[in-house]
Amino acid sequence: MIRKTVFIRRDGKSIRSTSTPHNSYPIADSRYRIVLLYRRLYRHYGPQHWWPADTAWEMMVGAILTQNTAWTNVEKAIAALKRTDALSVHAIAHMPCKHLEKLIRSSGYFRQKARRLQEFARAILNDHALRRNLMPSSRRKPGSRGIFGLGPGFHRGDVKTMRDRLLSFNGVGPETADSILLYAGGYPTFVVDAYTRRIGQRLGLFKTNDYDEIQEYFHQRCRGGRLAARACQYNEFHALLVRLAKEICTKRHPRCAVCPVRDICKFGMKPSPALRAPSPASPRERAGPCLLPALAGRRWPKAG
Numbered sequence: 001m002i003r004k005t006v007f008i009r010r011d012g013k014s015i016r017s018t019s020t021p022h023n024s025y026p027i028a029d030s031r032y033r034i035v036l037l038y039r040r041l042y043r044h045y046g047p048q049h050w051w052p053a054d055t056a057w058e059m060m061v062g063a064i065l066t067q068n069t070a071w072t073n074v075e076k077a078i079a080a081l082k083r084t085d086a087l088s089v090h091a092i093a094h095m096p097c098k099h100l101e102k103l104i105r106s107s108g109y110f111r112q113k114a115r116r117l118q119e120f121a122r123a124i125l126n127d128h129a130l131r132r133n134l135m136p137s138s139r140r141k142p143g144s145r146g147i148f149g150l151g152p153g154f155h156r157g158d159v160k161t162m163r164d165r166l167l168s169f170n171g172v173g174p175e176t177a178d179s180i181l182l183y184a185g186g187y188p189t190f191v192v193d194a195y196t197r198r199i200g201q202r203l204g205l206f207k208t209n210d211y212d213e214i215q216e217y218f219h220q221r222c223r224g225g226r227l228a229a230r231a232c233q234y235n236e237f238h239a240l241l242v243r244l245a246k247e248i249c250t251k252r253h254p255r256c257a258v259c260p261v262r263d264i265c266k267f268g269m270k271p272s273p274a275l276r277a278p279s280p281a282s283p284r285e286r287a288g289p290c291l292l293p294a295l296a297g298r299r300w301p302k303a304g
C-alpha cells in the first residue's frame with residue numbers, strides 16, 4: 001500500500017501526498033504545526049489587542065486579581081477602583097487595607113489579594129529597577145506594536161533577573177510573573193496557563209503538565225524563522241489560545257466540527273466521540289443474546 005503523508009501548504013491548507021509538494025511542510029513536524037496553529041488562529045480571530053487594560057499598572061493589578069477567579073469578577077473590582085479614583089500605584093500603596101479589601105471584594109480571596117497588591121505597589125514605588133522595567137508605557141514610541149509599547153529595542157534588564165524578582169513576591173507564581181513580564185514589561189516570555197496545556201495536549205504537541213517544560217517547548221519552536229520569538233508574537237499567540245479554549249476547545253465539550261485547527265489536531269481527527277469511547281455494555285448485552293424471539297409461538301407441553 002502506498003503511504004501518503006499529510007503536508008501543509010503555504011496558504012494553510014493541508015494535502016495528502018506521497019512526495020513533498022512545492023511550498024509545503026510535513027504536518028508531523030511540530031515546528032510547522034506551531035506555525036500553522038498560530039497562523040490559523042490569527043486568521044480566524046484576528047488581532048486580540050491584549051492585555052485588556054489601559055496602563056501597565058492596571059495590567060499588573062488585573063494579573064494579581066485574576067488568580068483563582070473569572071475575568072468578569074476582576075473587571076468589577078477594577079471598575080470599583082477606577083470609580084473611586086484608587087487605581088494608581090500611590091493610591092493602592094497608601095490606602096487602608098480594609099478599604100482596598102472592600103473595593104476588590106468581587107475578585108474573591110479579597111483579604112489575601114489586598115495584602116499582595118499593597119506589597120507589590122510599595123515595591124514598585126521603592127524599587128527603581130522594577131518600576132523602570134515593568135512600566136515602560138510612558139516611553140512608548142509612536143507606531144510601536146501593542147498597548148505597552150511592544151517592539152524591538154524595548155527590552156531593558158535581564159528577563160531572568162526580573163522573573164526571579166517577581167517570583168519573590170508572595171502569591172506571584174510563574175503564570176502571573178510571565179504575564180506581567182510579557183504584557184506589562186514587553187519581555188519575550190511565553191505565558192503558560194490551563195488553556196495552553198489543554199490545547200497543546202489535545203493537539204498532540206506535548207504530554208507534560210510541567211510549566212517550565214511547556215514554556216521551553218514554545219520558546220524553542222517559536223524562535224527565529226517564520227515565527228520569530230518576539231514579545232508581540234507571544235502576546236498574540238497566548239491571547240489567541242485563550243480565545244480558542246474559551247469559545248471552541250472547551251474543557252468538557254470541545255466543538256471540533258467548527259474548529260479552525262481540526263486537521264492538525266490529534267484529538268479532533270479521532271472518530272466521533274461515540275466511536276472513540278464506547279459506553280459500557282448494558283446488563284442485557286452482558287447477559288448475551290436474547291432467546292425470547294426464537295421461542296415466540298412455541299407450544300409448551302402441559303405439566304402433568
Ligand code: SF4
Nearest residue numbers: 249256259262265268
Ligand atoms: S479540534 Fe477539537 S480538540 Fe482539537 S483544538 Fe479544536 S476543538 Fe480542541
